[in-house]
Amino acid sequence: MRILVVEDDPLLLDGLAVGLGLKGFTVDAVANCEDGRAAVRAQRYDGIVLDVMLPDGSGFDLLKELRDAKDGTPVLLLTARDQVPERIAGLDAGADDYVGKPFDLDELAARLRAIARRGAGRATAHLEWRGVVLDPASLTATRDGVPLKLTRREFAALRALMERPAATVSKAALEEALYGWQEEVESNAVEVHIHHLRAKLGQDFIKTVRGLGYRLAEGGA
């Protein structure tokens, strides 16, 4: 799940980038509205963590621009001003959730998963396909009740595929879901992860759609 964090405090920004990374998110971190705007234009995110007080404007403004541009990316507002009127203003401006500083990293991650899930139109926290169950909260996977050992990247790739089971996910989209901007990506990284997943789940679990990307195979195929 790819997340954009817009926060001007370097300590908190670094903490969020690393912390949310540990929770299984792929994180892009920017420190002001302008960079946030550029990031949103360049990339589709599953959720945005947006600070309200930014050096070059208010997070509210960025949120409003997004909503005016019919961008429905789930947004979680992050602010030190967590009085009721401000929370109401934030939610009315189009935010999906609101977290007051200081917060708990686990709670923030859970709320992010929740708004991302709602954004994707799903009601349950778990992803399921042909007996394979992914729990994005605990980053665990099982097959018919038996735990699967997956690396972080493998988990992220599988999640990207299982979030839209019938759709074909391009190699570029998988790369985006797996790696943030700052990370070096080997040209065959996605193939390697798919290869490992097939080794663990069976060759027929993920289908290669030549020239387009990958998708999950229907049962019994």
Add this chain to the structure above:
Amino acid sequence: MNSIRSRLLGILIGTTLFVWLAAIAWIYTSTQAEVERVLDARLTEAARMVNSLLADHRIEIASQGNVATLTTLANLAAAKAYERQLSCQIWSLDGTLVARSESAPELPLTNAMQGFSEDIVDGETWRVFTIENAELGVRVMVGDNLRMRERLVGDVVKGMVHSAALAIPFLVGMIWLSVSRGLMPLSDMARALSQRSANELTPLPSAGIPKEIAPAIEAINDLFGRVEAARERERSFTAFAAHELKTPLAGLKTQAQVALSSTDGAVHANALRQIAAGVDRTSRLVKQLLDMAALEASDARPCHSYESMNHLVSSVVADLLPLASARGIPIKLESSEQDVRAKVEPHFFVLALRNLLENALDHANDVVTCQVLDLGKEVRVVIEDDGPGIPEPELELVTAKFVRGRHKSATGSGLGLAIAKVAMARIGGRLTLHNRKPTGLAATLEIPNRAA
């Protein structure tokens, strides 16, 4: 209690009583004089009448040994209360009583030969007018008992005092009512003020207020305004301070949770390093918040003594040497050989300079310079760095509280420039910022040097 009402009441009643007493005293003396004049005239008249009656032989003088009674004279007495006021004696020149009126004593009323005189006879004081009739060989004496006269004057005054005494309670009541009514705006104001809660600082209504208490109301409203402004400043400052502290706290907590949940040694170490740096930054923020709060609470402090600018600047630079060496950025101090002196409150100046130097150290790439310039009219302290500078549109904004520029440092709180600006304002100086060519920021402290 020192009350305007009782004081007014006292003054008004005292004045009224005094005026009344003075009037009574004046009426007493003038009545006395008038009564004396009128009654003396009557004595004279009566004596002349008796004398002329004798001359016309309308009154027969009693033969030797018998004293005639002058019944006619009794008719001269008019009012009942003052009956028998007049007494008449007719003496022969050789000293025998020839005739007397009914009320007259038998002893001579006076020893005076003629004209007015006063004598005591039988314990009573008489005012007597004497006419000597040489032709008939008699002396006519007509006298007034002075007791009667005094009673007459006394009755006049008594009448006045009685009516005054009756009027006094009524008058006191009227004065009390008028004073109360007159003081109503004051008591209204007192009631309006006493019913207020400590948080209600809206101005008192000033419409229809008498002009005597209008200045008091204006002063109170003015005070309310200032208190309200100070409280508003404090409130917004507290809110800002809380907000500013929450962000680094959130950062610290997040980093701590990262450190706790990460098994990767590098991530773990990085989080701990971030926590250490975050604590440093937060303590600097707290220190700056306290400085700012102290500045906000202080008023401009005039300074009467000259301070050595070279000494002040070099002491601040010396204080910052550990920070400078930690950053690996030297502070170059350029000051003239000659000592520059200026009237400046040292505490505020040092606060401004320290914050500007810290800011410069946060942003500089290689070096920070600090110059002291004596321009005669003013002393300038210029702090320059070779960092990225401040984007022109933000130059005006960065001296506001909690505004951090885009090129903010990892340790900035957004308060340093604001503290410098307020501190300079407190000592009557000015802080100006401009970008240097090709890169960097120059902060200039201008201190007016009036004595120069």
